[in-house]
Amino acid sequence: xRTLSKTKLLxxxxxxxxxxxxxxxxxxRQDSASTEASFAVGHQVGEVxxxxxxxxxxxxxxxxxTEGFDAAFARSTDLLASSQxxxxxxxxxxxxxxxADVMLPARKSGKRxxxxxxxxxxTSIEDYHRADIAVQAFxxxxxxxxxxxxxxxxxxxKWFYPGGDDYQGLFAEHxxxxxxxxxxxxxxxWIADAQKIAAKRNEPALSTGAHCGDPYECGFIGYCQSQxxxxxxxxxxxxxxxxxxxxxxxxxxxxxxxxDLPDELLNERQHRVKTHTLSGDVYFDATNAAADLxxxxxxxxxxxxxxxxxxxxxxxxxxxxxxxxxxxxVHRLSRTGKLEQQSFIDLSGNDPSRGFAExxxxxxxxxxxxxxxxxxxxxARIKELGERFPRMKTALLAINARVVDLLRVAEQRYYHPSQxxxxxxxKVLPAVAPDLRYDALDGVQDGGMAxxxxxxxxxxxxxxxRKAQIEQQLLEYCGLDTYAMVRLWQFFAGRSDLSV
Numbered sequence: 001x002r003t004l005s006k007t008k009l010l011x012x013x014x015x016x017x018x019x020x021x022x023x024x025x026x027x028x029r030q031d032s033a034s035t036e037a038s039f040a041v042g043h044q045v046g047e048v049x050x051x052x053x054x055x056x057x058x059x060x061x062x063x064x065x066t067e068g069f070d071a072a073f074a075r076s077t078d079l080l081a082s083s084q085x086x087x088x089x090x091x092x093x094x095x096x097x098x099x100a101d102v103m104l105p106a107r108k109s110g111k112r113x114x115x116x117x118x119x120x121x122x123t124s125i126e127d128y129h130r131a132d133i134a135v136q137a138f139x140x141x142x143x144x145x146x147x148x149x150x151x152x153x154x155x156x157x158k159w160f161y162p163g164g165d166d167y168q169g170l171f172a173e174h175x176x177x178x179x180x181x182x183x184x185x186x187x188x189x190w191i192a193d194a195q196k197i198a199a200k201r202n203e204p205a206l207s208t209g210a211h212c213g214d215p216y217e218c219g220f221i222g223y224c225q226s227q228x229x230x231x232x233x234x235x236x237x238x239x240x241x242x243x244x245x246x247x248x249x250x251x252x253x254x255x256x257x258x259x260d261l262p263d264e265l266l267n268e269r270q271h272r273v274k275t276h277t278l279s280g281d282v283y284f285d286a287t288n289a290a291a292d293l294x295x296x297x298x299x300x301x302x303x304x305x306x307x308x309x310x311x312x313x314x315x316x317x318x319x320x321x322x323x324x325x326x327x328x329x330v331h332r333l334s335r336t337g338k339l340e341q342q343s344f345i346d347l348s349g350n351d352p353s354r355g356f357a358e359x360x361x362x363x364x365x366x367x368x369x370x371x372x373x374x375x376x377x378x379x380a381r382i383k384e385l386g387e388r389f390p391r392m393k394t395a396l397l398a399i400n401a402r403v404v405d406l407l408r409v410a411e412q413r414y415y416h417p418s419q420x421x422x423x424x425x426x427k428v429l430p431a432v433a434p435d436l437r438y439d440a441l442d443g444v445q446d447g448g449m450a451x452x453x454x455x456x457x458x459x460x461x462x463x464x465x466r467k468a469q470i471e472q473q474l475l476e477y478c479g480l481d482t483y484a485m486v487r488l489w490q491f492f493a494g495r496s497d498l499s500v
Contacts, residue, residue, distance in 0.1 A: 002198050004191065006098040006135045012194040013131060014216060017206040019197050021220045029219035033448060041121050041311045046101060048167050048312050049119040049153065050087050053102050059085030064099070073097075080145065083112065093142035095191045098135060106148060113148035116140065117173065121311045123157040123321060125174060128215040137180035138187040149177040155311060155320045163316030170312065170320065209251070231257040233277050237421035238270050269411070277417045282431075289413035289492040296369040296404055302331040302489070303364065303372050304481035305381055306450045306474065315351035317388065325381050326352040326454055329478040330363045331486050337498035339486065343475055347467060349458040357385045361395045368402070371485050373425045375405035406485055409492050425484055433487040438480065443473035450477055 002023075004012075012019035021028060050059065060079055064072035069090070076089040086103040102117040118133055129152055137150050153171040161167070197204060208228060212221045235241075235250055235258045246265045249255065258274050266274060276283045306327040311320055318324060327345040334340075344359045346352035360382075364370055372378045379400045386393035411423050416431035426438050426446070438445050444453050456462055457470040486500050 001095055001195060003092060004096050004194055004198065006096065006132065006139070008198075009096060009135055009190055009194055010128065010132060010216075012197060013128075013190060014214070015206060015211055015218065016194075016197045017204045017224065018218055018220055019194055020200060020203045021223070023198050024203070025223075028223045030222055031219040032217060033452070035217055035219065037448075037452065038121070045121040045155070045311055046087075046119060048170060049102060049117075052167060052171065053104060053117065054085045054087075059087055061087045062089055062099075064088075064090060069097075072099075080114070091140045091143040091145060093139055093144075094188070095195060096135065096139050096187075098139040100136060100140065102153075108148050111146065113146045115148055116150040118150070118152050119171070120152060120154045123155050125152055125154060126215060129154075130176065130179065133176050133180045134183040134187050135190075137177075138184055141181075141184075149175060150180050151175045151177070157320050160319055161313035161316055167312065207254075229256065233258045235261065237277060238266070238273060239421045239423075240270075272415055273421050276415050277421075280417050282417070283415040285413040286494060289409055290494040292409050292413065293404075293489065293493040296371075296493075298333055298335040299368045300333045300489070301364050301368055301370045301402075302333070302482045302485040303370050303378060304329050304478055304485070305378050306447065306454070306478050307381065308451050308454045315353075318351070318353075322384070323381060324351070324353060325356050325385070327450075327474055327478055328356065328360055328363070329475075329482040331482040333486060333489075333498075333500065337500060339500050341479060341482070343479065345471060345474060345478075347454070347457040347471055349460075353385060354389060357389055357392050357396060360385075360399070361392060364399050364402075366398070369404045370399055370402045371404050371406055371489055373405070373481075373485055373488075374407045375403050379403055406488055406492070410488065413492065425481065425488075428488065429484045432491045433484070436480065436484055436487065438477075441473070441477055441480065443470070444477040450474060 008019055008022055011022050050061070053059075060075075060082075062072050062075055062079075067075065072088075072090045073092055076086065076091065079086045079089065080103075083105045085105070087101065088099045089103045090097065090099045100116050101119045104115045104117070106113050106115050116136060118129075118136060120129060122129070133150055133152055137147065140147050151173050153173045155170060156172040159169045161170075206224075208221060208224045212218045212224070218224075235255055238258050238261065241247060241250065243265070246261075249261070249265060253260075255261065259278055261270075261274060263271055263274070272283055305325045307323040307325045309321050309323050310318075313320055313322070315324070326347075328343070330342045332340045332342070342363050344356060344363070346355055382396050382400050386396040389396075407423060407425075410428050414428070414432075416428070418431050419427040429436055429438075444450050453470045453474060457467045457474075462470075490496070490498060490500055
């Protein structure tokens, strides 16, 4: 019988086929950049947790990758006889194995017992965390560990970092002992069923679906999709499939092509996507698009932000996972069509927020519309800056009052079949202005890449040469975002009289 890790048991609970592929064809897995980034965040959060739960530094860290699994299990057993914190203690029993983030010694009725804490980088308890905790408790107790309690610690998103490397209060801890101990029979069943899947000679015949990204993004989805019939017009191109009737029609009927969706189940926007995707015709309500923008007189500002966020805050006064703007681009378009661009970027490693806010106020001036694409993001960041810097709050909120969202115009007035059901600027721009291409940029081509590039740039070991390269890439990327908006505005407003 194969001993299954907690990770593989959770993979089984997401999808039995995923478990089989993890065991038998692991090279097919292709983790996304976001998945890789989440691994890095998990390591960082784990390091902080060790400092908080072991302030005197007397604990022992077990590393099965360097020690070997058998040695890690043996050392874990030996350390259970001690009275010091243990991190990543490993246990194997009942057909499964697991490593505990934190083990803290305690005494109960005069005997040594242990308190286990699982640490997560999320900001709340999810259902899959509860399953995680149940597996941890089962394996440890079956292995003979005198486990008195088990808790989950997640990041408290309302906590503000006071600075000075003081992370007390970063985690909110929840005792899940009774729940975890009460799920022993469930865990046994999971292990037994997973063992059966692992022993199969052939991979399970399971189709892709919503479970492929819930609760984790599966690295095998590309492989699985390649084995399925390929729709000419995938049903996934239909935007915002939210009604139960439509969801059921797709799921129960195994519908994969949007051409098979009944018109009566679609709302106006979904019907537009279906109709114009199938016909290949462009939808453009030019008259009303121009009317939407008619009141927005020049001069105008076109604005875009780039932000970074940290599960463990690094700047005083910021919260976990808070979006911190570190860069903006502004294109100013005068009444005569003169176009000027201004940028702000701070890669010093210091909190860029105050300098960002001051420069933004000066760059936007006091009059004219401020065009953005998807206004909720920029306006939320501006509001947060106003809350952090009260003296600038009035000026910052005045910018928000001038914001005009080009995304709303695009969604209501335009659709090109090449958009594949999306109105992201990276989908709309190639249809409206094919001479502008994000994929032609060097290095940074989307917001996720921008965030990763920023974090690399401010890392202490990044060379000045590499930092300069990153800065140039970020400037080009953010600048394209605002110039793209200029071109979209010109197209929607019908201003062919301006050469931009």
